[in-house]
Amino acid sequence: MTYPVSTEQAPHSLIGAALATPALRADRWLSVLSVARRWAESGAAESRGALTRALADLKEFERFFAYPGAALLDRLNGWLDDDDAKAFLRLAQRISTTIVSKKYHRDVNAWSTDEQEDDPLNRLPQAITHQKNTPYFEVLSVVPHAPSRWKLIHEEVAGVRRPEDDFVYQAVIVGNAPDALTAILLNPDIGAVVLYEGFSPDGSGDNPLLDVFRSVIDISPAGDDEIHVIRLAQAIRKIRPELDLYLLSDRNIESLSGRPESRIINRIFYQMEEPLELHLSILEGIRRRYRTPFFDNLKRYAQRPIATFHALPIARGKSVFMSNWISDMGEFYGPNLFLAESSATTGGLDSLLEPTGNIKDAQEMAARAFGADHAFFVTNGTSTSNKMVLQALLAPGDIVILDRNCHKSHHYGCVLAGAQPYYVEAFPLVEYSMYGAVPLRTIKQALLALKAQGELHRVKMVDLTNCTFDGHVYDTRRVMEECLAIKPDLIFLWDEAWFGFAHWSPLLRQRTAMGAAAALTEELAWPEALAAWEAQRKALGDAPSDQVLLDTRLVPDPRAVRLRIYQTNSVHKSMSALRQGSIVLVRDVDFEHVESQFHEAVFTHASTSPNLQIIASLDVARRQMQLEGYGLVANALQVALEIRRQVNSHPVISKYFRVLGSAEMIPDAFRASDLKDYNDPEMSWAKAIRAIKDDEFLLDPTRMTLSCGHAGFDGTTFKNILAEKFNIQLNKTSRNSILLQSNINNTRSDIALLIRVLIDIAMQIEQKIAENGEASRRAFQNQVRELVEDLPTLPNFSRFDDRYREDATGDTLHGDIRRAFYDAYNEAECEYLLLDSEEVDRRLQSGPELVSANFVIPYPPGFPIMVPGQVITPGIVAFMRKLDVKEIHGFNRSLGLKLLKRTAGDGAGA
Structure with a gap:
């Protein structure tokens, strides 16, 4: 069996394939389309042979997707067998563009096996065709039946659909556990999984894609339960925790339902005695995630006839639409913005400061979505979120281990709280005039120095930025483990303003605060954790030296550890929220003891007139990420990987510009894997796995530092050129670089624009040098030398007076x-x-x-x-x-x- 990602097939590196797995499908279809065009134009036998091989591979790949389905693939193969290049090209064009545009989500005609047929075979039920904008998803069924019986399952799915259903889905069927995991990795449309007890736990053939996830994410069962369905359910939850799981069993389901480990299953059914109830449960699960308590209520509020006697003239919009002078504002924004405005917290609305209704409900849903115990919406940005956390948890005289290069809100937070910062330094990147992140050894040195001075009891918090502005991502789990081994009640504040999207990447999630918190919670409960600590204590002795502690990979005493983890997240920076939409995520075993002071910090910093539209956008952003975040993030990663590849491999662009890779951005000492670049085609699976799992720092693939010094531009000048001449906007620069960021908003058209602009600029440089002669060339070289060689040394923090x-x-x-x-x-x-x-x-x-x-x-x-x-x-x-x-x-x-x-x-x- 040929699996979707093999070393022969992968067009990019293995680590790129693992990070952006769902994006692989479009690449394959576009490759088929390209070859089909050559065949139609030339009739060459080699093109036809290449298509034969490609379709054979696609058959294995496409069985993990509902669209285009067996009927359309058979029709495509039929045109190939008939040697009809033009018909093949037409159908390949339709399928590939439908997949790229996701037209099959909303257009029933995309499923037609023949464009001329009045009653296509593979069409969605007629009852569904009359519903416009009905959200579409797919359900994975893992069955023990022979493939010959899978058609019956498709018929059962179709048979329970009803015109009043508010969502529509198609089934994807596999017969074993490895194929099930492969399906949820490849197919972002899967929104629920139905497990039929009795499926095979093993597949056939090697699956290197699955191997990387097995190595990075522990998808073994938590305990000794050998029931295959529970093992698979646990693995699915660790890879895509947002998916709903349903079990069909022919055993004593009453007893099975009582097992603690079965709680990860949403509902258990006795075989197929209630197909309609299963269907309704699947829809209810999607509806549960689709629900946006605050946004839904705000829409209802906007539809009500309300007279306002509070201090917000803009509410209802009459002062705008009836004005001779500012009615254009109303025309620009539309009426709903004003109808959905109020300064009241009654009449169905809620208070952000003391939520008891739909805002509270929305925050609880956000907490579950992000893997936190508590979530708090903030409408003043993550600057305010950071100050809230610092003021809530620190008191005058407390010491906080703080990255000197973190956002200024952390420093001002120390001023407000009266806490004393102990600044720790990140490694410098002098050649690019920027800092990286703080090495773990530096953090441990600070803790041990304070311990030696008798002040460890005053250290309340370690406060770090993950990821940094320039993309340096910590091994959050290891940092917390080793720091807790020195002081087991430390609080951790991880500023993940730029990294919120990572929760929806199975590999990057492990390096987020909440992802690491979940892994640590599970790990510390295992008997092996205590055994590891006792073995280390025996090996190190009762009074190990600081040098020994610095050189040892420390493990904490699980009996003493108090996991207290806070994450601040600029939802607006990486998800579909309005500007200043932020969230505080909490996983603190002692939160009940600090909850009152946390609320005091909220009262101190939050506006008493929060923007309702920002709150609503936070609610909606959560909904989107829970329902389609996995695919959106994979696309953002793919966009970034493609930009890196195009820039660094282009013969002209690469002479003047380069997207810096891990080798340039992370010193060798912090890259045990020796990962140099995400697009390294010679990288082995072992190196890819080691980079994600063990490297002290990983580079966020979506953050691309584009070196522009060799083109003679300082960062600020180049940023302004891109904005003023080419309508390309970005934020951060350094002396000789700019920072490009891909996100869930970017498309391949954005890549094409960027590459075209860089080609034009590079060719203009070459033309100018060629036309102006040797003097111009020397002046250009001097300008480059000043930008890439004559760089100021980056100063470290000195000391307090x-x-x-x-x-x-x-x-x-x-x-x-x-x-x-x-x-x-x-x-x-x-x-x-x-x-x-x-x-x-x-x-x-x-x-x-x-x-x-x-x-x-x-x-x-x-x-x-x-x-x-x-x-x-x-x-x-x-x-x-x-x-x-x-x-x-x-x-x-x-x-x-x-x-x-x-x-x-x-x-x-x-």
Whole structure:
């Protein structure tokens, strides 16, 4: 048997195939279409032979999909057998474009076996054809029956459909467990799975695609239960947890229903005694995910005739539509935006601050969708989400291990909470003027240093960004395991503003906060976890040195661990939510003890007039991801992989531009797999598996750092050119690069536009050099050298001034950032020095020390190179002087550096 992803067939790398599995299908059909065109044009025998082989492979591949189905494939093979190239091309064109456009979801005619037939054989039931915009999905049936009986199952599915059904589905049938797992990996349309007890647990032939998931995701049974159906159900849940599962059994189902492990099954039926009830249960399961409590209610509210006597004139829209001067606003946005506005929390609406109705219901649904215990909607962005979590969990004097390069909201959160940040440094990428992520060894060193100084009890939290702006993804599970081995009650805040989509990628989910939390919860409950800890304690002894602890892969004591994990998520950054739509996800065993203070933090930061449309969009974004997120994310990954491949392999573009791979973005020490690039065609399955599972840092495939320095452009200039001349928008830049991001909104047309623009720019560069001669070539080379070689050294955090440190003689780095922040409010105690002045150089050399009075954050790179109370070093000044960016928060070039004055009582030398 030829499986869908083999080393001979995969057009890209193996890791790319595993990450973007559902996108493989369209590639195959477009390849068939390309060969069909050549056959129709030339009649060449080799093209016909290639099509014969391709269709044989497609037959194995397409059995995991309802469309195009056996009838259309047989018709296509018939045209091939009849040597009718034109008819073959017409049908191949129709099938391939239907698959790419997903027309079969909404157009019954796409299922026709003959475009001329009045009554096509493979058409959906006539009752369904009269329903417009009926959502479509597919149901996987895993059966013990011979393939000759599968037609009867299709007939049973068709027989229970009714005109009043609010969804329509087709069946996909397989006969064993490996094929079932392959189907849910390949087919994003599958929305439910029906397991007929008695199917085979084994398949035939090798399946390398399934092997990678077996290695990365533990899909073995949780316990000793050998029942095949439970094993398969557990595996499906770990790969695609959003799917509904139904079991048909001929055993004592009453007893089976009482087994704890059977709780993962939505409902158990006694064989096929109730086919209509199974059908209705499947629809109810989809309806449950489709329901959007707040959005549904808001639509109903907008349809009601309401008179408003509250302070929101724009509600109902009369002040807009009846105006002589601003009615164009109403025409632009349409009436529903205004009809769905209110400042009331009564009459069917709910309060975001204290939800008791549909907002509470929507948040609970979001928590289940993301694998959290609690979820909180935030309409002020993840900046506010971060400050809420920090204020809720930290008190004055607490210490937080904090990535110095994280978003400024974390630093301001420490100021608000009075917590003392212990800054840890990410590895630098000087050649691209950016930082990566914080090595685990650095985090452990900070914890052990605080332990040696007797302050470990004050450390309440580890706060990191996952993934970073530039795409560095942590091994979240390992970070938490090793930190908990040192301090078992640590709280973790993972800022996953950019990474929310990853929950719907089975491989990337393992590196999210909630994905790792689920794995850790399961792992710590196993007897093997305690045995591993006891074995390590015996091996290390009662008082291992810090060096030994740093060099050891630590495991925590499962009896002592308190899993307390928080994730903030900018839903608007990677899902279909309005701007500033964010969510806080909680998986904290002690949440009941901090819930009241968490709500106080919400009251502190959340607006009392939250935007109802943002709340509704969060509700809808959850619905979309639960029902089609798996396929959408796979497409986003495929778009990114294709951009990487096209840019880096193009003979002209690659001379001036390059999408940086793992080898450039992650130092060798953090890539045990030696993964260099996602599109490496020589990468083995073993390396792909090791990269995803074991590398300390993985690069988010959807975040593409495009190096533009070799084209003579700094990042800001190139970003502006793309926006102003070519209508291509992006956000983040560095001195010699821009950041491209693919998401669920991108299409292949976007790829084509980008590649065309890069070709045009590259050819213009070549033409300009050729026309202007040697002088132009040397000037271009000098410009490139300045951008790619003459780069400022990235400064690390220095230290807090001694007056903001409790123990100025100690080795630890934390300080009272809050007191420094408010000391700067007293202008009499502040001074300003121009950045390029001789006085700055004199003070750096002979004192008194320069102490920053505020945050200074250049964009790019976007991290604070100075924080309140920090001692300014020569390296920081040198970096500032080389910056050519216009946007520097906290720095007024005409006034200079704002400094906290030094006095005799400060306790520091001149």
